[in-house]
Amino acid sequence: MDEASTVPPHPLDVKPAGNAFTAAYNLRNTSGGLFSALADELIIQILEFLDGSSLLRVGATCKVLYAFAAADDLWKTLFIEKPHDQFIWRGTWRRTFLDLETHRESKIPCTGLFSDLLYRPHFCTHTSIxxxxxxxxxxxxxxxxxxxxxxxxxxxxxxxxxxxxxxxxxxxxxxxxxxxxxxxxxxxxxxxxxxxxxxxxxxxxxxxxxxxxxxxxxxxxxxxxxxxxxxxxxxxxxxxxxxxxxxxxxxxxxxxxxxxxxxxxxxxxxxxxxxxxxxxxxxxxxxxxxxxxxxxxxxxxxxxxxxxxxxxxxxxxxxxxxxxxxxxxxxxxxxxxxxxxxxxxxxxxxxxxxxxxxxxxxxxxxxxxxxxxxxxxxxxxxxxxxxxxxGHLAASLLFLRNRPEQVSGFKAAIKDPYVLYVQRMKETHPELLEEAFADIARWDVPKSKKKRKWDELIYHGEEKTTAGGFSFGFAEDESEECNA
Ligand SMILES: O=C(O)CCC(=O)C(=O)O
Ligand SMILES: [Fe+2]
Structure with missing residues (x-):
């Protein structure tokens, strides 16, 4: 695919890392000081510790740090961390955080800076899907x-x-x-x-x-x-x-x-x-x-x-x-x-x-x-x-029973969604509930010597009486299995 041809130049003239091999000039030899020796990811991780005004000051020291300190993800994090009651969206997180109109934002070309980390988001944004x-x-x-x-x-x-x-x-x-x-x-x-x-x-x-x-x-x-x-x-x-x-x-x-x-x-x-x-x-x-x-x-x-x-x-x-x-x-x-x-x-x-x-x-x-x-x-x-x-009642019962921590959205007051659900189903659809329990029990009957891994994981066959009075059970984890 030749999407690359549709990608405009990076606004700060940053190029992909590979271009450094054939380039006559590498900005990191003259700019960035000791930072230039660090991996791109490390530079960004260090900049993540800074607040907005420090980021601006660091960005004013040299071209390499100017380009890194302009990475919009840094500004997105700063913006989201600090609640804003009133603001105007200005097209980028940096401009919005600094409340800068587009024409007032500096755009200093950083020609000779080669970084996949800085170039990739730009490339992806402009790649047609x-x-x-x-x-x-x-x-x-x-x-x-x-x-x-x-x-x-x-x-x-x-x-x-x-x-x-x-x-x-x-x-x-x-x-x-x-x-x-x-x-x-x-x-x-x-x-x-x-x-x-x-x-x-x-x-x-x-x-x-x-x-x-x-x-x-x-x-x-x-x-x-x-x-x-x-x-x-x-x-x-x-x-x-x-x-x-x-x-x-x-x-x-x-x-x-x-x-x-x-x-x-x-x-x-x-x-x-x-x-x-x-x-x-x-x-x-x-x-x-x-x-x-x-x-x-x-x-x-x-x-x-x-x-x-x-x-x-x-x-x-x-x-x-x-x-x-x-x-x-x-x-x-x-x-x-x-x-x-x-x-x-x-x-x-x-x-x-x-x-x-x-x-x-x-x-x-x-x-x-x-x-x-x-x-x-x-x-x-x-x-x-x-x-x-x-057709998915039995599966959802198993899910509620076995993975309550992955069930999202239940109100905190509901301590055991599984028990609540069994109770409600018993009141409203007792026959369906019984059928689902029968399905669950059937899944436990090994069709061959080798049980399906899935069955082994979810059902160990020990008997438990649920709040609904139906007798069946499956262990939540190994410790429960050992106790059974
Ligand atoms: O982006 C979408 O519309 C899909 C959302 C989705 O997969 C989900 O809600 O689980
Ligand atoms: Fe989804």
Missing amino acids: LPYATNIPQQNKIPRLENLDQEAFSSYWVDKPFILTLPVKEWPVYQQWSMHALLRQYADVVFRAEAVDWPFHTYIEYMKDCHDESPLYLFDRAFVEKMKLKVGTEGEKDAAYWVPSCFGEDLFEVLENERPDSRWLIIGPERSGSTFHKDPNATRHVCSFGVSMPAWNAVLQGSKYWIMFPQSETMPPPPGVYVSKDQSEVTSPLSVTEWLLGFHAEARKTRGCLEGICGEGEVLHVPSGWWHLVVNLTHSVAITQNFVPR
Whole structure:
């Protein structure tokens, strides 16, 4: 790919490290003093200790330190650490922190400075992501359907990704939420975007003039309350949106007000997105044992490129993603663009890879346990919600029971979400609960001498009586197993 040709020169004329080998002149021989001998990462780590005025002073000493002290990530951290009541977004974190208009900011060329660390964010910001979302091989394409009924979903599609093109087009929020309308109605409503809580109008200013390699992503779990929306049933008067009917019942609804976070408003500019992860009960967390909640993600504006992989004991995680032995930690230190640059070509050829673009008015199904990376091809507005379909009741019970620390969003007062859930299910859906327990018990019957690793991990067969009076059990960890 020749994206490189579309990348403009770095604003301070910094070049990639490799260029130093053929360059006639290296700035580090004349500038930077003792700092010039240090690795780039070390220089940045030292600068991370400084406050804004010290950073400015260090940056005024020489060209090398001027370029390093201008790294926008340093200023982003400073800005986020210091709460600002009132500020104007000025296109970069440095200018915003210093409240500098663009034309008042110095731009001293640092020709002869070669640094991947300084050049890479600039390169990634200006690398087009569109080529990665095109020419999707036929066998990789996420199936696209107009609509589905519940029966087809639960009997065939429940564990497969797909894109539905019709149901969301009926939603009032799809028909009414232009960026203008959103801004008119919610300008002063404060939404969460990663580490900041900003009024919507500020986030829109940021979105319109953003040069971050990984833009701050608005991801708000309380949007329904903040925007005073009614989540209804299909066609219901005053309903802002409803769950597409094919996904059927959501057995987490029995938790009512005690339900953990389950829905998010997602807004971001082009290139914002989510690096590889699997969803458990909440977004951006990884759950053990491959048990996680399915979700749907409806695009109301813009479009998203999705690349997905099934999870399986026999398959490694997607290229460029590293998982700890117990699967509780995922390391994917790369930004979305870095991952696309480095691993997309290999991923596309990897067994199980599925890709697709979910466009405006479409909804994508993320089955339980699937890895996914998502990137917005244009600015986008989406709603996502996770749910527990019938077929995943047993798995979600196991998850709550075995990994309470990875269950996010339950109120602190709920000491044992598992017990609460069993209780509620017993009151409302006793037959389903019994079926789920029977499933769990069946998973314990070894079909062969060699138990599946997954079963060994989650179920040791000792008997315990739960609050609901059902008799069954599985150990949480080895110590429990020893006591059994
Ligand atoms: O960026 C997106 O829309 C995807 C979000 C996502 O994967 C999630 O909510 O878990
Ligand atoms: Fe996700």
